[in-house]
Amino acid sequence: MDSESMVTNETSTSQSGLVRAEGLWFADGGLVIQAETTLFRVYRELLALHAVVFRDMLTIPTPDDAEVMEGCPLVRLPDNAEDTAYFLKALLYPQFFEPFPAPTTYPIVAGVLRMSHKYDVEALRKRALAHLSALFPTTLDGWDDVSLDPTFCDTLPSYLVVVILARQVDALWILPHAFYCLSREEDADKIIIHGDQGLELSAADKLACLSGVRTLETTSASEVLEFLYDPRHIPGCQTPAVCAEVRAKARFIAEDSRRYFRGNALDDVLPLNIWRHDDWSLLELCCRTCIAEMKVNHQKARQSVWDELPQIFGLSSWAELERMKAEALQ
Structure with missing residues (x-):
């Protein structure tokens, strides 16, 4: 030269x-x-x-x-320069991006995941997927867990961003949980339709998400509240008249809480949280037998909604998604 x-x-x-x-x-x-x-x-x-x-x-x-x-x-x-920096630091500095459950942030996980997926760095991709999967578990017990890394959670952007990332890197087992979280955000319909932070869902995901929201806030929510009135008479009830009256009042309050007004968070009308721990105080006058039976039926209904969550959003079954997850993380 x-x-x-x-x-x-x-x-x-x-x-x-x-x-x-x-x-x-x-x-x-x-x-x-x-x-x-x-x-x-x-x-x-x-x-x-x-x-x-x-x-x-x-x-x-x-x-x-x-x-x-x-x-x-x-x-x-x-x-993106930020993604590239996170990726190179993860390669060069072992302590920068340690395996789960070491603390990290969402931008680091997302940047490392995008780059390692694109440039085929299997070890880093698995590490990033493990962090992301911990934030979006595939079980109801995982959903109910509140012990997740606060630093990670505090840096999480709109759930729409997570959905798009999961699509980009083929982490499809993240989607049912992420779609549900997106559905309960303020102005969820607006975000789903128009996008957020310059990003937008695909047409197919828009339709799946909007259809899923409608199912969750109607059919699924009703199924979770069925324990308040079905069965009408619980075998072994010690105070039938009192329990029937208390359950009827609690049902009225629960149904009334499903009223929607623009701008509110949808958590109170979606099935997994429509009946919260504090709501059991509405039933404190019921007998022990009825309380025990209702708690079992309520949890069964929540589990049923969780089991159906992938299909509600037009995705593969949990069994298939779990297989994908195990294969990606092994």
Whole structure:
């Protein structure tokens, strides 16, 4: 390669608007990566070792007219600079992105997951999926668990963003839970139809989500409240007249709470939370036999809704989704 060619293809780091990524510019690195206006100088051997796509890319001989920066090949990625930074830090700094249940944030998990899925870094992809799957469990017991990492939860954006991420990386077992969470957000219909943060659901997911919301707030919610009036007479009831009256009043209150007004959160009209722990105080005058039977029937109804959740949103069964999850995380 002659000196004129070297000058022509050398890109300067002082080029207007370009910045070096803090902690990801190594003077002895042999490869410069540009994502948006951010530059990363890293070790090409390390990338080739962990990322199949980079390995294939870097085994191709560098052409004489290839663009270089400070004597290193320059690779421009079409990816988000923040995602690229998280991905490279996860590769280079072991403590930056540790396996679940180590604390992390949603932006880190999402960035590492998108990049590791795209560039085929299996270990990081599994690690990111484990974090995301912990936030969106596939069981009702997991749904009821409130011990999730608060740092992760506090950085979670709109659930629409999670749905789109799950589609991008084929983490389909996330979708029933994420769709349900999206359905209970304020202005859920508006978000589902028009999108949020510059992102929008596919037409198929819009239809599935809107149809699912209607099923949840009508049929499914009614099924969960059936324990208040079915069976009408619970075998072994010790105070039939009192229990019947108390159950009827509780049913009226529960049904009245399903009234919807624009702008409110939908959690109180959707089945998994339409009857909360504190609501059992409405039935405190019922006999022990009735209370015990109603609690069993209520939980059975909630479990039935959970079991049907994938089909409600037009997805594969939990059994199939669990198979996908196990295969992806093994």
